Amino acid sequence: xxxxxxxxxxxxxxxxxxxxxxxxxxxxxxxxxxxxxxxxxxxxxxxxxxxxxxxxxxxxxxxxxxxxxxxxxxxxxxxxxxxxxxxxxxxxxxxxxxxxxxxxxxxxxxxxxxxxxxxxxxxxxxxxxxxxxxxxxxxxxxxxxxxxxxxxxxxxxxxxxxxxxxxxxxxxxxxxxxxxxxxxxxxxxxxxxxxxxxxxxxxxxxxxxxxxxxxxxxxxxxxxxxxxxxxxxxxxxxxxxxxxxxxxxxxxxxxxxxxxxxxxxxxxxxxxxxxxxxxxxxxxxxxxxxxxxxxxxxxxxxxxxxxxxxxxxxxxxxxxxxxxxxxxxxxxxxxxxxxxxxxxxxxxxxxxxxxxxxxxxxxxxxxxxxxxxxxxxxxxxxxxxxxxxxxxxxxxxxxxxxxxxxxxxxxxxxxxxxxxxxxxxxxxxxxxxxxxxxxxxxxxxxxxxxxxxxxxxxxxxxxxxxxxxxxxxxxxxxxxxxx
Numbered sequence: 001x002x003x004x005x006x007x008x009x010x011x012x013x014x015x016x017x018x019x020x021x022x023x024x025x026x027x028x029x030x031x032x033x034x035x036x037x038x039x040x041x042x043x044x045x046x047x048x049x050x051x052x053x054x055x056x057x058x059x060x061x062x063x064x065x066x067x068x069x070x071x072x073x074x075x076x077x078x079x080x081x082x083x084x085x086x087x088x089x090x091x092x093x094x095x096x097x098x099x100x101x102x103x104x105x106x107x108x109x110x111x112x113x114x115x116x117x118x119x120x121x122x123x124x125x126x127x128x129x130x131x132x133x134x135x136x137x138x139x140x141x142x143x144x145x146x147x148x149x150x151x152x153x154x155x156x157x158x159x160x161x162x163x164x165x166x167x168x169x170x171x172x173x174x175x176x177x178x179x180x181x182x183x184x185x186x187x188x189x190x191x192x193x194x195x196x197x198x199x200x201x202x203x204x205x206x207x208x209x210x211x212x213x214x215x216x217x218x219x220x221x222x223x224x225x226x227x228x229x230x231x232x233x234x235x236x237x238x239x240x241x242x243x244x245x246x247x248x249x250x251x252x253x254x255x256x257x258x259x260x261x262x263x264x265x266x267x268x269x270x271x272x273x274x275x276x277x278x279x280x281x282x283x284x285x286x287x288x289x290x291x292x293x294x295x296x297x298x299x300x301x302x303x304x305x306x307x308x309x310x311x312x313x314x315x316x317x318x319x320x321x322x323x324x325x326x327x328x329x330x331x332x333x334x335x336x337x338x339x340x341x342x343x344x345x346x347x348x349x350x351x352x353x354x355x356x357x358x359x360x361x362x363x364x365x366x367x368x369x370x371x372x373x374x375x376x377x378x379x380x381x382x383x384x385x386x387x388x389x390x391x392x393x394x395x396x397x398x399x400x401x402x403x404x405x406x407x408x409x410x411x412x413x414x415x416x417x418x419x420x421x422x423x424x425x426x427x428x429x430x431x432x433x434x435x436x437x438x439x440x441x442x443x444x445x446x447x448x449x450x451x452x453x454x455x456x457x458x459x460x461x462x463x464x465x466x467x468x469x470x471x472x473x474x475x476x477x478x479x480x481x482x483x
Contacts, residue, residue: 045309054109081379314340408439
């Protein structure tokens with residue numbers, strides 16, 4: 001049985017950053033993930049916004065970490081080679097009730113230490129964003145709101161964790177946690193390992209995993225969220241991230257100009273019933289209705305895809321009340337759980353790791369820093385971002401970077417090959433690493449070419465390839481001419 005100082009359970013943003021931050025100390029760390037790859041759970045579907053902290057309750061752990069993380073997010077992304085842009089945000093209102101909400105958030109943001117906040121008149125907001133519907137009564141401007149690529153961020157944290165010695169345990173769903181010899185025996189379907197400490201970052205399943213070893217304290221109810229993606233013709237409809245604060249109680253529209261020039265609309269709020277990865281008619285209809293109200297000239301015919309995400313809604317079963325802060329429990333010695341971490345979870349993933357890792361290391365008597373840790377990660381080569389001269393030199397060295405596989409994104413065979421080397425074993429694993437299949441044709445042109453390359457590199461028949469994990473085989477029917 002392999003032995004580790006710490007086993008991190010879950011390979012989303014929280015788990016990957018937790019493993020990375022733990023390796024800043026002289027610890028032997030394993031990351032245990034149920035699926036074939038990291039970034040396959042709730043981390044893969046969100047608005048990709050880096051929040052400032054003006055929308056969270058003063059004095060909470062969530063607020064403290066969010067404000068700090070937002071300020072340092074540019075440095076983090078440069079360190080990990082991840083794209084990031086401070087778009088700034090406008091929270092807009094269309095009536096007296098929403099005006100009061102914006103005023104309250106302005107005061108709250110200032111109390112939280114958010115810098116640069118500014119209340120604007122509706123007229124001034126429309127001068128900045130003429131595509132919004134007339135009648136804006138006020139707006140709250142937050143200049144430091146950012147946009148990143150959540151997939152790239154997760155993979156970057158994972159690759160840096162691996163480069164610093166974290167051991168990968170993929171395809172290893174946890175089935176039991178047993179106290180043993182002052183630590184924990186972690187039982188998985190792949191095998192067993194022992195760790196002196198366990199950090200549970202299992203997303204929607206974090207409550208169930210904790211209850212393998214401790215009484216229930218927090219339970220998670222899943223909430224679904226629907227999103228629409230509009231093609232690059234819509235990418236410049238707004239200049240900032242737009243938060244629509246509704247006049248009546250409920251969820252308004254969020255509009256995000258993405259890093260690749262598209263426009264994201266969402267999220268809706270739907271009960272977490274039915275398949276969690278499936279969109280709902282009601283949610284998508286609500287988004288279209290809100291878009292018609294807030295951005296009446298936006299051409300929704302430019303919609304190229306919709307997708308669903310899931311958010312954990314935590315509930316304290318001991319106090320019988322909802323939870324509105326980050327919940328980090330320590331129900332038994334050597335066992336920590338991050339339960340129900342939702343917005344701004346992407347913003348705070350690294351900050352949560354940096355906050356908790358020293359506590360875990362100190363309890364194990366290894367609180368000192370490891371001088372061998374290297375925080376930098378080199379970004380993948382993206383030929384479309386190079387100068388003409390640099391691109392020509394790259395293609396001369398490696399012609400695969402001159403062969404386009406994805407026409408919509410201008411993505412090359414060399415990039416897909418690199419993604420497979422970096423760990424992609426499914427078509428969506430390649431998509432999330434490179435952006436293939438995200439354009440107007442949604443993979444109609446490049447899908448079969450990518451599958452052929454994957455089958456050759458992975459040494460498997462094309463019919464065994466999966467789109468996104470178990471049960472998502474792309475080809476059906478008999479093999480090798482049978483059936």
